[in-house]
Amino acid sequence: MTISPCSAELPGTFGEAMPFLCKGAVITLQATLGGSVLAIAIALPVGLMAMSHRGAVRAVARVYMEFFRGTSVLVQLFWLYYAMPILTGFQLDKSFAGILALGLNLGAYGSEVVRGAVRSVSRGQREAAIALNFSPYHRMRYVILPQAFIGMIPPMNNLLIELLKATSLLSVITVADLTYQGRLLVNSGSDQLIVFALLLLIYFLFSYLITLIMRFVEGRAARMVGRDGPQGRPRRAWRSPRPRRPVPSVEIPSVEIPSAETPSVEGAR
Amino acid sequence: MIRFDKVVKRFGDLTVLRELDFHVRPGERVTLIGPSGSGKTTILRLLMTLERVTSGTIDVDGQCLSHMKRGDRLVPADERHLRRIRKKIGMVFQQFNLFPNMNVLRNITEAPVRSLGVPREQAEEKARELLEMVGLADKALEHPSRLSGGQQQRVAIARALAMEPEVLLLDEVTSALDPELVSGVQDLLRDIAHRGDLTLLCVTHEMRFAKDISHRVLMFDQGRIVEDGPPEQIFSEPAHQRTREFLQAVLDA
Ligand SMILES: Nc1ncnc2c1ncn2[C@@H]1O[C@H](COP(=O)(O)OP(=O)(O)O)[C@@H](O)[C@H]1O
Numbered sequence: 001m002t003i004s005p006c007s008a009e010l011p012g013t014f015g016e017a018m019p020f021l022c023k024g025a026v027i028t029l030q031a032t033l034g035g036s037v038l039a040i041a042i043a044l045p046v047g048l049m050a051m052s053h054r055g056a057v058r059a060v061a062r063v064y065m066e067f068f069r070g071t072s073v074l075v076q077l078f079w080l081y082y083a084m085p086i087l088t089g090f091q092l093d094k095s096f097a098g099i100l101a102l103g104l105n106l107g108a109y110g111s112e113v114v115r116g117a118v119r120s121v122s123r124g125q126r127e128a129a130i131a132l133n134f135s136p137y138h139r140m141r142y143v144i145l146p147q148a149f150i151g152m153i154p155p156m157n158n159l160l161i162e163l164l165k166a167t168s169l170l171s172v173i174t175v176a177d178l179t180y181q182g183r184l185l186v187n188s189g190s191d192q193l194i195v196f197a198l199l200l201l202i203y204f205l206f207s208y209l210i211t212l213i214m215r216f217v218e219g220r221a222a223r224m225v226g227r228d229g230p231q232g233r234p235r236r237a238w239r240s241p242r243p244r245r246p247v248p249s250v251e252i253p254s255v256e257i258p259s260a261e262t263p264s265v266e267g268a269r
Numbered sequence: 270m271i272r273f274d275k276v277v278k279r280f281g282d283l284t285v286l287r288e289l290d291f292h293v294r295p296g297e298r299v300t301l302i303g304p305s306g307s308g309k310t311t312i313l314r315l316l317m318t319l320e321r322v323t324s325g326t327i328d329v330d331g332q333c334l335s336h337m338k339r340g341d342r343l344v345p346a347d348e349r350h351l352r353r354i355r356k357k358i359g360m361v362f363q364q365f366n367l368f369p370n371m372n373v374l375r376n377i378t379e380a381p382v383r384s385l386g387v388p389r390e391q392a393e394e395k396a397r398e399l400l401e402m403v404g405l406a407d408k409a410l411e412h413p414s415r416l417s418g419g420q421q422q423r424v425a426i427a428r429a430l431a432m433e434p435e436v437l438l439l440d441e442v443t444s445a446l447d448p449e450l451v452s453g454v455q456d457l458l459r460d461i462a463h464r465g466d467l468t469l470l471c472v473t474h475e476m477r478f479a480k481d482i483s484h485r486v487l488m489f490d491q492g493r494i495v496e497d498g499p500p501e502q503i504f505s506e507p508a509h510q511r512t513r514e515f516l517q518a519v520l521d522a
């Protein structure tokens with residue numbers, strides 16, 4: 001018989017705690033997901049704006065980035081949830097306020113990541129695109145960004161884990177996330193050691209999950225820019241077999257080009 | 270076709286081109302030679318609008334590169350003006366600069382499709398013809414990183430030609446290649462040069478190659494032209510001491 005990890009049938013403190021922690025975990029995941037989507041949606045345009053040749057556009061981006069990096073998420077959260085209704089008479093839903101604060105804050109860091117990755121694409125690539133008469137938009141869209149993408153992934157991975165951890169701040173405005181549920185359980189008499197240990201474990205599993213997802217995305221991206229795979233973009237039209245390794249795997253892959261005319265061994269045929 | 274008029278280019282305190290004047294007729298093939306640092310690459314980059322002149326003017330086909338007419342005033346060129354001029358010019362780089370996020374075929378078709386609006390099928394057909402011409406018909410779906418340097422450079426040449434430029438700029442296109450791959454690329458360029466009415470500006474240290482393809486050779490030193498003449502004359506009886514020294518140094522290398 002299998003018992004769900006969220007089941008109340010579990011023995012002792014586990015049975016007491018897990019149903020609540022699971023509920024909280026769902027909220028935590030939702031906040032992480034919402035915050036990530038928002039952060040990425042902000043980071044891309046703002047990161048590009050920070051490199052605009054128009055001073056005013058750059059200034060707007062910089063002000064946003066410096067402001068949200070320079071103030072704490074918690075204080076931003078207080079403003080969005082408690083201060084804004086006083087100023088504007090408009091009360092945000094607390095989960096929404098939480099996601100907004102997380103997205104705005106991590107979006108500011110993400111903008112820096114985007115900017116750094118775009119700048120790291122070699123000048124030769126940009127110049128080749130100019131020489132081929134691409135418009136500035138097409139240069140960015142089809143040449144620079146696809147190559148910059150892979151460089152964004154490891155730092156984005158860190159940011160998303162930061163974001164996951166920062167969701168625990170939402171408990172302060174009584175969003176019923178994982179941390180909130182844990183503290184509630186402890187306050188109502190559950191074994192502290194076990195509950196806090198479960199919190200650690202669940203947060204850790206989630207952050208590990210983020211890392212796994214990002215590694216997968218990174219692998220895909222690497223293959224797209226040919227770092228470790230055979231083909232470029234038109235994957236729909238043509239699927240290549242994975243490069244078959246020679247049987248004794250001692251060969252170094254980069255010595256396979258003896259002369260200019262050698263037909264490809266691993267080609268499509 | 271191309272006219273440099275008192276062109277000065279400075280990088281900070283360093284003056285790279287000093288009041289340079291020269292012009293190139295349509296269909297003419299000109300090789301630029303001269304010691305490293307004499308400003309040859311800078312000339313090609315100015316033409317490709319990758320750099321801006323400090324002063325002086327460059328005309329391509331009668332159109333000024335850095336300025337355009339608005340009403341009857343001259344104003345700095347905007348992106349649209351630059352793109353009209355770039356349309357006439359293609360460039361092949363020493364380091365190939367193929368796009369690693371696209372396969373070979375896409376490297377060649379992407380620019381015609383995106384910047385000229387050629388339908389993709391038509392662009393692919395043309396690209397396959399070009400690949401045939403450069404001897405890489407079987408590599409269309411390969412990733413650039415799986416080609417040798419010589420093959421990559423030939424793809425880069427096909428990519429530049431796919432835009433049907435009137436002027437082709439070649440900046441030491443065989444310098445980054447292993448010695449045994451140089452002749453393949455040179456043979457290809459010789460074919461292309463002799464086939465058509467392409468105007469060619471070529472920087473190279475391979476004097477044999479320069480002799481084969483060019484109508485005219487310009488010898489540069491310290492941002493000035495020290496000698497200008499047909500290859501037979503420059504290579505066999507250079508008029509200037511500086512040219513003799515340079516040719517000697519290249520031969521010894
Ligand atoms: N972007 C740049 N910034 C500063 N100096 C540069 C730049 N580009 C070229 N130079 C300098 O200009 C001089 C001429 O360079 P270049 O045109 O590449 O010469 P060549 O191609 O004849 O070797 C060199 O001294 C080089 O260091």
Ligand SMILES: [Mg+2]
Nearest residue numbers: 309310311441
């Ligand atoms: Mg050079």
